[in-house]
Amino acid sequence: MIRFVARRFLETIPVLFILATATFFMMRLAPGGPFLAEKQASREIQARMNAHYGLDQPLFRQYLRQMKNLLRGDLGPSFKYPSRTVNEIIAQSFPVSAELGLESLAVALVLGLLAGIIAALKQNAFWDHFSMSLAMIGLCVPTFVMGPLLISAFALHLEWCNAAGWFFPRDRVLPALTLGAYYAAYVARLSRGGLLEVLRQDFIRTAQAKGAGAARVVCRHALRGGLLPVVSFLGPSIAGLLTGSFVVETVFGIPGLGRFFVTAAFNRDYCMVMGSVLFYAVLVIGMNLAADIVLVWLNPKLRFD
Amino acid sequence: MPLLTVNHLRMSFQTRAGTARAVQDVSFQIERGETLGLVGESGSGKSVTCYSIMGLLPRPQARIEGGQAIFDGADLLALPPRELNRYRGRRISMIFQDPMTSLNPYSRIETQLMEPLLIHEKITRAAARRRALDMLSAVGLPDPSARARMYPHEFSGGMRQRVMIAMALITKPDLLIADEPTTALDVTVQAQILELMKRMRQELGMAILLISHDLGVVSGFCDRVMVMYAGRVMESARTADLFYNTRHPYTRALQKSTPALQVKGRELYTIAGAPPDLLQPLPGCPFAPRCEFAIEACARAEAIPVEVAPGHDSACLRVQKENLPL
């Protein structure tokens, strides 16, 4: 097990390196710079800003400097918000996004598994179609439609929650539902498929021959195998969930990392983009590793590879 | 009173191509402690008969169309699932053909062994574990405490089948149904498993319903044998009578087809033709098209087993009417 993790660790370093290099050159090669958007900036001010941040140096020099900083863990300053460094911005906004992400994950798992299990047990009957249809709503209604719709219904008309903000526990509900619905659809589909696959196996018949009731057959025998595709899917998805969704954060006014992610690209905020990309990559790799560990725990056949 | 009485069982499968009549009027009895062998080709309905009794058929494609399976006074076919579960695994156990796919790959051996106890008896986990370990020793697995913590894929085929037997017998059932338990195993291992089953039978005294397509397996193991073809019983008798005093052309043909019993160097004997199409059952005896003794009446009269000698039933019209010498 330790060797497995260590090997992953070692593999990660060149990946991050390649990623950083690719991102660096892609951004620098794009037309425009971080300060062109400033409306009143004159040539001199631009030049001074560029010099201040070292953007007038030869490209290769900038690259080396960037790599050196990265190795030190210094993600650099933000061009858009001059008084803050990228490290600070990430440190402040990530916990918010992470909380939203975890709550959305909970919603996704609860709703998705419920729908998927019911659908698998009543295959091709009414309840199968009904719960899968409900779950599909998450896949078919974009977040930027569902968000405003939920706000309109629950916050404005029924007045059960606030329309925006991230202050009270109640504020978590609508955003988590909006973001979670999308993943819930996948969880439902994957768990239905996984369960159907498992329920066809011979050992389910053995369990029935032992006198196990339906609940026991599903919970103790079918679920373990049936959940494998869900875990495989959730690994990389959690990274996306944790870094927040731009749309949900914008619509509900949540100060999360997702917003910074996207606006950084628009603003050519080089350091912010680099920092976000690398942060996201580390998260994805970490979550993939966690998912693989869980997969091995669930499926003993993998343990001896 | 017999332990299990099956009366006129009929069941069918709904397929896209039509209704396949898999079991057409099967009746038999098993006494306490008796071993009954159920022999037939693939498609004869032997496995399906037992799955029907145990309620393990996939619904909605499979439908039981009629009949009873009376076990100790209760008709298993009429019981709701919750009631049936009180018999399954406790009074009637079943072992299956392929032990690899029949064991839960995600669960340790001891967990699977303990499960019937935890379901059916009021017992602590510790006590259940002890009984599981005892059972593993009883079926001949060395080092039970280490083996119990392992997973099925770490075992060989023969060992897995021993585990299945242990799992089936741990609640000391009255009846064990064994669906081709040795077919998926090597020949040497087959003999070991059969020996094990004989030993357990002696210790526990349960009745056994053994399904097989192999006459050899059945001859050394069963008190009585029943031969099925195309969903019907063709012949049933005490083992010795079935082999030495065969009263049905199909059984005779099966015996002749056993490669081990044939003269070396000559062409192998095969039964001409192919098993009938269960979707379009023809009237009369299902074996008639392939039977060397068939007469015109065979294609019209339904093949129903009738006693032709003490304890010996045959469904062959000619044996019943004319005492046809085979």
Add this chain to the structure above:
Amino acid sequence: MPPPDLHLDEKSASFWQDAWHRLRKNRLAMFGLVVVAVLALLCGLAGPICGHIIGFSYEQQNLALGPVGPNHVHWLGTDRMGRDMLARLLYGGRISLMVGLLATVVSLFIGVTYGAVSGFAGGNVDMVLMRCVDILYALPFTIFVILLMVFFGQNIILLFVAIGAVQWLTMARIVRGQVMAIKQQEFVEAARALGLRRRRILFRHILPNLLGPIIVYATLTVPEVMLLEAFLSFLGLGVQPPHSSWGVLIKEGAEMMEESPWMLIYPAAAMALTLFSLNFLGDGLRDALDTRGSKE
């Protein structure tokens, strides 16, 4: 005994018939198929429909009219600039569906080639190629496409390519997996069969095995791509005027949600219905084409 060749013919010829039968029984999938077909037809005929039936085109503005609810002149109402919503919906649908289809084709092309090469080659080549895929998986899609669109201008063709270029990863993995599974079978077959028959067996077996997952995944990729396009339009990066897609319509509708809800409802409903149908069709196809045995 029939010659072995005939058996193989039977197996694969009826495989598609089998699959079609199973699909037919799946009511939701059939519903999806019908809906998609009807919508595609309507959007494809947007021109004649606008000309003859509705009488308005999608760009005809009527500023004096402003946004008006559904009535007997404008069946689905008008938008801020007095343009007929139904016409905009049909033309927008055409663009959305086209983007969905073409981006999927791009990802199919790249993914199948990549996956097949990797699967057939095996060994080190396969390992390196798959590692690349793993690395690319770690790239945040949003930023990648945004970067692409921001840098290289907003070009509808580029949109197809950019979106398709991200989706090919999963397709490559699926195809590679299937090719590896088939490869193992093929060698066994090849060992047994005569040299001449091998190519035919290859085609009779590879095609159903490979085509199945490809069809399923392609059908499921289209709605994902359409959602992505809508998201990009929401950011202003997607389809640019004078064209509009459902994503653009939804964005405009979301802005006017309180005063003119019809501007949001119709495009959102159209998109949701299409995505719904495609997803169920894809799921149905997956159930139907699952070769590993069914309860029948």
